[in-house]
Each structure stands twice: as C-alpha cells, then as structure tokens.
Amino acid sequence: xxxxxxxxxxxxxxxxxxxxxxxxxxxxxxxxxxxxxxxxxxxxxxxxxxxxxxxxxxxxxxxxxxxxxxxxxxxx
Numbered sequence: 001x002x003x004x005x006x007x008x009x010x011x012x013x014x015x016x017x018x019x020x021x022x023x024x025x026x027x028x029x030x031x032x033x034x035x036x037x038x039x040x041x042x043x044x045x046x047x048x049x050x051x052x053x054x055x056x057x058x059x060x061x062x063x064x065x066x067x068x069x070x071x072x073x074x075x076x
Contacts, residue, residue, distance in 0.1 A: 004034075005056050005059045005060060006059055006063075012060070012063055013063050013066070013067065016063050016064055016067045017067050017070075017071075020064075020067050020068060020071055021071075028057075028060060030053050030056040030057040030060060032048070032052075032053075032056070033048070033049055033051075033052025033053040033054070033055055033056040034049070034052040034055060034056075035049045035051075035052055036049070036051045036052055036055065037051040038051075039051050039052060
C-alpha cells in the first residue's frame with residue numbers, strides 16, 4: 001500500500017536518524033509522487049509526474065538536512 005512520504009506507517013525521520021547514526025549513506029529513489037502543478041495534463045505514467053517527484057525529493061532532502069543538523073547540534 002502506498003502512502004505519502006511524510007504520512008505513511010513508517011516514520012521516515014527516524015529511519016533517516018538510524019542511517020545517519022550508523023554512518024550509512026541513504027540510497028534514494030524518489031519515484032511515486034502526487035500529480036500537481038498541471039502534471040495531470042501531461043502524458044506521465046501514474047505516480048511518476050515531474051512536479052510530484054520533485055516534491056517527494058524535497059521532502060526527503062528536508063528530512064535528511066534536519067536530522068544532520070540535529071546530530072551536529074548534539075555534538076556541540
């Protein structure tokens with residue numbers, strides 16, 4: 001079952017924390033995203049709209065940046 005990146009059953013922020021604590025790079029493949037900003041008028045496959053994928057990418061990048069900042073502040 002698919003869910004929004006920041007609204008599903010998995011706490012993605014906590015998952016990013018685990019990856020960062022373990023010193024692992026976080027593989028990312030942002031694919032399924034919402035249809036927004038006129039994407040519905042283009043011939044995209046469902047879930048693969050450009051703007052929706054960019055929104056998903058930004059959400060995940062934001063989570064990663066927040067966790068990295070959180071970890072940095074703990075070390076000070």
